[in-house]
Structures are given as C-alpha cells and as structure tokens.
Amino acid sequence: MALGHVLTANRLSDGIVVFLTATSAWSEKIDEAVLAREPLAAGALEKRGAEFEDTNLVTGAYLIEAERQGDAIVPTHVRERIRACGPTIAYLGAQTPPCQADAPAVAA
Amino acid sequence: MYRYDEFDQAFVDQRVEQFRSQTSRRLSGELTEEEFKPLRLMNGLYLQLHGYMLRVAIPYGTLSAVQMRALAEISEKYDKGYGHFTTRQNIQFNWPKLEDTPDLLADLAKVEMHAIQTSGNCIRNVTADHWAGVAADELADPRPVAELIRQWSSLHPEFSFLPRKFKVAVTGAPADRAAVKLHDIGLRLHLNEAGERGWEVIVGGGQGRTPMVGVTVRDFLPEEELLGYLEAIMRVYNLFGRRDNKYKARIKILIHETGAEEFSRLVEEEYARAPRPSVEIERKELDRISAYFAPPAYESLSAVEPELERRKLEDPEFARWVRTNVGAHRVAGYGIVNISLKPIGGIPGDATAEQMRTIADLAERFSHAEIRVSHHQNLVLPDVKLADLYDLWTVLAVNGMGEANIGLLGDIISCPGLDYCALATARSIPIAQSISRQFSDPQRLEEIGPLRVNISGCINACGHHHVGHIGILGLEKKGKEFYQVTLGGHSGTDASIGGVLGKGFSEDEIAGAVETIVDTYLDIREDGESFLDCVRRAGTPPFKEALYAPA
Ligand code: HEM
Ligand code: SF4
Numbered sequence: 001m002a003l004g005h006v007l008t009a010n011r012l013s014d015g016i017v018v019f020l021t022a023t024s025a026w027s028e029k030i031d032e033a034v035l036a037r038e039p040l041a042a043g044a045l046e047k048r049g050a051e052f053e054d055t056n057l058v059t060g061a062y063l064i065e066a067e068r069q070g071d072a073i074v075p076t077h078v079r080e081r082i083r084a085c086g087p088t089i090a091y092l093g094a095q096t097p098p099c100q101a102d103a104p105a106v107a108a
Numbered sequence: 109m110y111r112y113d114e115f116d117q118a119f120v121d122q123r124v125e126q127f128r129s130q131t132s133r134r135l136s137g138e139l140t141e142e143e144f145k146p147l148r149l150m151n152g153l154y155l156q157l158h159g160y161m162l163r164v165a166i167p168y169g170t171l172s173a174v175q176m177r178a179l180a181e182i183s184e185k186y187d188k189g190y191g192h193f194t195t196r197q198n199i200q201f202n203w204p205k206l207e208d209t210p211d212l213l214a215d216l217a218k219v220e221m222h223a224i225q226t227s228g229n230c231i232r233n234v235t236a237d238h239w240a241g242v243a244a245d246e247l248a249d250p251r252p253v254a255e256l257i258r259q260w261s262s263l264h265p266e267f268s269f270l271p272r273k274f275k276v277a278v279t280g281a282p283a284d285r286a287a288v289k290l291h292d293i294g295l296r297l298h299l300n301e302a303g304e305r306g307w308e309v310i311v312g313g314g315q316g317r318t319p320m321v322g323v324t325v326r327d328f329l330p331e332e333e334l335l336g337y338l339e340a341i342m343r344v345y346n347l348f349g350r351r352d353n354k355y356k357a358r359i360k361i362l363i364h365e366t367g368a369e370e371f372s373r374l375v376e377e378e379y380a381r382a383p384r385p386s387v388e389i390e391r392k393e394l395d396r397i398s399a400y401f402a403p404p405a406y407e408s409l410s411a412v413e414p415e416l417e418r419r420k421l422e423d424p425e426f427a428r429w430v431r432t433n434v435g436a437h438r439v440a441g442y443g444i445v446n447i448s449l450k451p452i453g454g455i456p457g458d459a460t461a462e463q464m465r466t467i468a469d470l471a472e473r474f475s476h477a478e479i480r481v482s483h484h485q486n487l488v489l490p491d492v493k494l495a496d497l498y499d500l501w502t503v504l505a506v507n508g509m510g511e512a513n514i515g516l517l518g519d520i521i522s523c524p525g526l527d528y529c530a531l532a533t534a535r536s537i538p539i540a541q542s543i544s545r546q547f548s549d550p551q552r553l554e555e556i557g558p559l560r561v562n563i564s565g566c567i568n569a570c571g572h573h574h575v576g577h578i579g580i581l582g583l584e585k586k587g588k589e590f591y592q593v594t595l596g597g598h599s600g601t602d603a604s605i606g607g608v609l610g611k612g613f614s615e616d617e618i619a620g621a622v623e624t625i626v627d628t629y630l631d632i633r634e635d636g637e638s639f640l641d642c643v644r645r646a647g648t649p650p651f652k653e654a655l656y657a658p659a
Contacts, residue, residue, distance in 0.1 A: 010155060010159065012134075012135065012141075012206065013135065013205060013206055013207045014159065014160075014205035014206060014207065015155060015156075015158075015159030015160035015203075015204075015205065015206060016158070016159050017157075017158055017159070053141070055137070056134075056135070056136075056137040059141045059155070060141070060155065076587060077587045078526070078584070078587055078588070078589060079157075079526060079532070079584075082157065082526055082527060082535070083157050083158065086158060087158070087527040087528060087537075088527055088535060088538060089455060089527055089537050089538055089541065091188065091190070091202075091455075092188050092189045092190045092460060093187070093188025093189050093190070093203070094188060096158070
C-alpha cells in the first residue's frame, strides 16, 4: 500500500481545487499530484504551499492523506475524494476533470 | 413589489465598486486571505468544497420575472448554468470565480439585487410566508413589515456585529408556512376585535445543533411599535448573548440560560427605557412601503371554472397536479401555483438557466410577473387564473417542473451536503434522490398523504431535518457516511422537534428505512390520520420495532 500525503488548495482567482505536482505546478487533476511518502517530504510540500499562498496563487493549502492505486491517487477520506472529483451527482456545465477516485465507489 | 429608491440603488452600486477594489487588491496580493475573508463574506461570497459560492438574497422570497431572468443569465455568464434555491428563500451559485464576482454583483445590482448580509453575524434576509398576499387564510400581507425590517436591519450599525447570525421570519396567516417558531425572531399577525393589527412576537427558535421552538414574549404588539420592540430584543441579545462560544451564541441559548421570563423582563425593561422611533413615523413608513405591495387588479371571476373542470376530467395527471400543487387563493377564480423543483431523482431546489427563464416567461404570461421562492425549495406563481392552469401546467411539464408532489413525500428538502458544502459530514443530495426514486409513483404519494422528509448533511441543519416529519441527518464515522433518522418534527403552527429513532443507516439502507417507516404508518394509521398525527399518537415504538427488531 502506497499511503502518503498530497498538498491541495483552492486557486485564488477562481476557487477551483488544485493539487501540487512534482514540478511545483498546480494541477486540477489529483492523479498528477506528487505523493509524499514520508513526513519530511510532506513537510516540504506544506512549506512550498505556504510560499504559493504568499504569492497569492492559491489559498487554504493543506495536506490530505491519499493512496496511489495504479495511475490514480485516491484520498482516504470521502470528503477529499469528493473535493478531488467534483460533486457525486449529475450537474450541468463543465465537469471537474475526469477522476478515477470516484467518491462513492470507494469504501473507506 | 418593492422597488429601490435612489438611496438604495446608490448604496448597492457603491458597495459593488468597493468590493471591486477589495477584490483587485486581494488578487494583487495587497490584501491577505485573512484580511479579505471577512470582506468577501460580507458580500455573500463563501469558499466551499469545490470553489467559491455566492449567496444572493431574495428578500422575503419575492422576485420579479425580470430578476429571475437576470439570475438565469448570471448563472450562464458566471457559473455553470444553474442555481440552487435554498430553505432561506435565497439562491446560491456554486461556481463563480473570485475575479468575476464584482461584475456578477454589478449585474445583480442592475436588477436591484445583492448579496449583502447573506453571511456573518448580522440580521440576515428576512423570510416570509411564500403565499404572502394571496393565501385564502391570510389576515394581511406580511411583506410590508418584512420590508420595513429589512430596511431597518440593513447595515444597522448597532446590529452588524451580533454574537451570532440572526434570522427573522414573518407570517400574516394563522397557518404557519414560514416556520416562525424556528427563527431567532418569528412574527405572526393577529387582529383584535376592532380589526387592528398586532404581532405575536416569538423569540429564540432555531435549528442547528441545538434545535428549539421559540417562545412568545408578546401576544399582540401594536404594529407601530414593532421596530422599537425589536430593537429592545436586539439590544438585550447584543448585550447578554454569549460571545465566548460560537455554539452557544444564538439568542435561543441566551433565552434557555436566562429563562424566558427573565429574558422577557429584560426586554420589557429595555423597551420602557430606550428612546424609540416615533409611532407616527413608523406608521407613515409602513404606509409608504405597503403601497408597493398593493394587490394587482384582479378580474372578477367565478369561483368555479368550467374549462378547468373539463380539463381535469379529461386528464387525470393534470387533475392530480391541481390537487397537490395549487393552493387556495383569496380571490375567486384564481389559484396559487406551486412549482415543484423536486423532479423524481433530481436535486431539490436546483433550477437550470432554461428553467428560470421558463418560469420568468410563465410569470409574465400568467401571474403579474411575480415569483416567490418557498423555504421548501420550490417556486410559486402567486396569481394564476384557474382558466390558465392547464396551459401553464403543460409548459411546466415539458420543462421538467410538472411534478405533482407539493407537501408529499417526493417534495424533499435537502441542503447541498458533502457534494458542495465544506462543513458537511455526509452527502445529502444522493439520499434525497434515492428516496425520491423509491417513491416515484404519484398515486402512492397521494395515498400516503402529507409527509415531509428533510435532509441535512451535518448538524448545522440547513436542510431543516429537525422539523422533518421524517428527518435525516448525515454523519460520518471513520470516513464513512451514515444517516440518523428522526421522527415527528414539524415546522407549522404546532411546531415540534423530531426525536431520534435509533442507530443510523448507510447510504444504501436509507431509502429502505423510509419505506419501512411509511409501511408501518400505512399499517397503523387510523381513518384520515396524517403521518404526523399518527407519529404523535403512536409515538416511536411501532416504528422502532419495524426498523430494528430482529427479523
Ligand atoms: C454552503 C454553505 C453553507 C454554510 C457554510 C452554512 C452554515 C451554517 C451554519 C454554521 C449553521 C448553524 C448555525 C447555528 O446553529 O448557529 C447553519 C444553519 C442554517 N442554514 Fe446554513 N450553511 C450553508 C448553506 C445553507 C443552505 C444551502 C441553506 C438552505 C438550503 C441554509 C440554510 C440554513 C438554515 C435554515 C439553518 C438553520 C436555521 C438556524 O440558523 O437555526 N444554509 N448554516
Ligand atoms: S447542513 Fe451542514 S452540510 Fe448542509 S449546507 Fe448546512 S452546513 Fe452544509
């Protein structure tokens, strides 16, 4: 089991949920996030998040627990799965990017 | 309808420009999130699970066709093409961008709307009976008083930083459709023998984590004394309401802790002491406001419309919709049309831009261009001629709004829950959807009769679960959602808080549990006994037994 932490935040300009990638970019797709396996690495992610907050690219950065499952990264908690994948109900308009960690399908 | 005067308009416009400057300072980094957050909240902009959420006030749930059309346009221009009508008669947009919000607010201001005081510890949007002004049982339209309170409470300097949020509801009818006993202040109109108006003042109701039914502190407050008296209540609350603990800060806790009698004494003392607005001025202002709510020119029609009767005979589906969705109007030949935003398997309270436009068109064609939002998350066309009902229903039906379920089990109240809300512990919309699918047969719904299922995604109770005849509260344990069921809540004149039945249910079990509860009711009900009456008579044991007894 590849359990670790991913750094997430909301993009300041539009509020959309984003995840920090290995190249220090922010992606809307959790599967592209960097998964920190050790506390030290997670701490480093947090620090980078704070820097991005200081430069006002994102807001409210925090770590979530997640697991790599094949190509997908799946948060442990249902709240974070929904946050990553969008509402679990049909809704109008542009959808959150396709997400393999489909919230209700995964039992905690 | 009330229209802005030049001061209202100038103020709202000014506020938009202020927010524009604040937003650009935030985007440039001049303001930190910590500094900006209270500013955006003062303008109704929250940060939710997936992004920003804007809550727009619809004062006492009344809006015009023009405003509805503007909401439709805004939802397309700045959001994903839909909006969510809430239990507080507001509308929420789920996906606005921060950088667009000043423009969005400017578009709202063009139609005399805003999002001010839809958040924060101030007096929030005043809600009212959604049948105000047209209900057959009503003594008088409560909206002039609601508007008076709105004006008085808007940016009231003394009451902009209360211990906690403050919600006021008004009704002018004996049948309570506005849940006045479940608000911080509820006002109910009475007439004395001389035909003069007085307001029953109910204080300290509320839902959230500590649900309480309000207590009456005045039976008959002369209308002209209303603001002075409300001011006295607000002062006592502002002074003595707890600020040390946000969960104990609502006025209901103050009343609970000091006792209703002592609280009432403090209010009377303050009322006697304080200088108050002059009675004459208040009367004049009320008269001025009332003119905006003058009834439209009704035609003189017969109470029985042969064309309607013929259509009902021809089309049983239409006949059912008339039975369930059309309320008694005070003027002969007219009906109050309640439009269900609860299609089978749909999202309670959601409307697409297209649907909003359809409603606006229908309001213009059939209902003096006026629309209401109900706290049940439905819409109302208040003034429809009986002769027009069939044409109206036909258009509703092809646009997914023809469901015949008002007040029945399919008319489920649901908060956004974990699909949208950052505070949620569990999802509520999918639960509403599964129950609604389980009970999709309209004939069965009618046989079951009045039954309110209300669902909240957390203890804050935005979905009114405490006052659902069947209430469902979404909770979470070890990352898994589960649902607690209460029975016997009610938000009418004889309001009551529901009692917890027992162990919770999983998402997959919940529709089945509701089915069991309903079957038990059908089994034990006496002749003509409603679900609520049955629960009140029999108590919870038969339901508990059916749900939990080992098979
Ligand atoms: C999505 C953002 C929302 C947030 C952050 C939020 C927050 C809250 C909180 C914290 C409370 C508890 C207040 C207390 O007990 O002192 C509450 C109560 C309430 N909210 Fe919401 N809510 C949200 C959405 C809604 C929606 C969508 C509705 C309508 C469907 C709504 C209607 C209500 C009502 C009716 C109550 C209970 C009445 C009372 O204040 O006692 N809220 N909300
Ligand atoms: S009840 Fe809870 S989950 Fe539902 S909208 Fe209110 S705060 Fe959110």
